[in-house]
Amino acid sequence: MEEKRIQHPIVFRMNITPERERLKELIQSQSSLVQLNMIESQIADWVKLNYPKEYSENRDITKFIQGFKRDYPMETYGCWVYYPWKNTVVRTLSAKHFAAVRTARNKHKIKAKDQEKLSQKCIGVVGLSVGNSIAQTLALERLFGTLRIADFDELELTNMNRIISGIDQLGMPKTTIVSRAIAELDPFLTVKPYNEGINTDNIASFFEDEQQNQLDVIIDECDSIAVKIALREEARKRRIPLIMQTSDRGLIDIERYDLNPQAPLFHGLLTTHEIDMIKEGTEGKALIAAVQKIIDPRTMSRGLKNSLSEIGKTITTWPQLGSDVTFGGAVTAQITRDILLGKSEISGRHFLEIDMSKYDRL
Numbered sequence: 001m002e003e004k005r006i007q008h009p010i011v012f013r014m015n016i017t018p019e020r021e022r023l024k025e026l027i028q029s030q031s032s033l034v035q036l037n038m039i040e041s042q043i044a045d046w047v048k049l050n051y052p053k054e055y056s057e058n059r060d061i062t063k064f065i066q067g068f069k070r071d072y073p074m075e076t077y078g079c080w081v082y083y084p085w086k087n088t089v090v091r092t093l094s095a096k097h098f099a100a101v102r103t104a105r106n107k108h109k110i111k112a113k114d115q116e117k118l119s120q121k122c123i124g125v126v127g128l129s130v131g132n133s134i135a136q137t138l139a140l141e142r143l144f145g146t147l148r149i150a151d152f153d154e155l156e157l158t159n160m161n162r163i164i165s166g167i168d169q170l171g172m173p174k175t176t177i178v179s180r181a182i183a184e185l186d187p188f189l190t191v192k193p194y195n196e197g198i199n200t201d202n203i204a205s206f207f208e209d210e211q212q213n214q215l216d217v218i219i220d221e222c223d224s225i226a227v228k229i230a231l232r233e234e235a236r237k238r239r240i241p242l243i244m245q246t247s248d249r250g251l252i253d254i255e256r257y258d259l260n261p262q263a264p265l266f267h268g269l270l271t272t273h274e275i276d277m278i279k280e281g282t283e284g285k286a287l288i289a290a291v292q293k294i295i296d297p298r299t300m301s302r303g304l305k306n307s308l309s310e311i312g313k314t315i316t317t318w319p320q321l322g323s324d325v326t327f328g329g330a331v332t333a334q335i336t337r338d339i340l341l342g343k344s345e346i347s348g349r350h351f352l353e354i355d356m357s358k359y360d361r362l
Helices: 017-029 039-050 052-057 062-071 095-102 112-118 130-140 157-161 174-185 203-207 225-238 272-279 285-294 302-308 322-340
Strands: 010-013 034-037 079-083 088-092 122-126 146-150 190-194 217-220 242-245 251-255 348-351
Touching (some): 039 088, 122 130, 122 203, 130 322, 225 285
Antiparallel strands (some): 010 079
């Protein structure tokens, strides 16, 4: 079971002697260790990035590769990344060169200065069903340097209509699945998992760590109304923007507590009295009424609305589709990027729905 909780790779930097020696010890101690060395193709990608005109005019980049190797002797250049859960070490460019090459196809859609600015950002994602798609899309575009993720749950088979994973990961903490996926994509991003989810004991550290690094954006994808309230109260107190993607009709809520720290929670959909009752642990009709106010049945898709009467009969909870979750991950990432770069002051509740039935047939 402990193996399922291994969430982080080990990076060995070849220009640091103790780390280089530890890598040798690892290789010597594990005869079955898989070693993957694709450094030549990575160097070629770096050369193409830095000499695009020369590459376009003359595909022979041999002299530039040789120049790179003169500048950076291969014995002490770059990193090896050890993935314990795969029993594999992979050779990479240095962290700086790796980041530049991996984001090369972002160029001009994301300016270099903006990409650098984003690398200093810290984002929090709470709830890793819908949040899984969001977290991995944020990582794809490298929209953060540090990501804090929270979920207490483990992967179940019913999650696998919307969480991209393997059946060998059943029973694995959702935080582990996300942490490993991001580490395999980019070992130089920092992911801090909160395996117990968010509670009164850790919510403050989730928003601001011991080094006083505060979240720049918080993304709420959890199921608990009480936790949703706590996240908003903390975000408002700290003036941090909050985003919630609901995976139905493209519904997305953007609460800009950074711009308006007096803004009511949930855009004022719940009264102060209702919020206090939920915080006090009131169950039953009051809680159901609060959920219906936050997710208005009048604006639901027909499929989701019809499913509500089936809960407890033919289904145990509301349905979610993988396409809706994936779309939500993309939209949330774009909105997050614009907020982090100061390019948007958008707030409120929005529907970004794709309904092909509204269009004429081709």
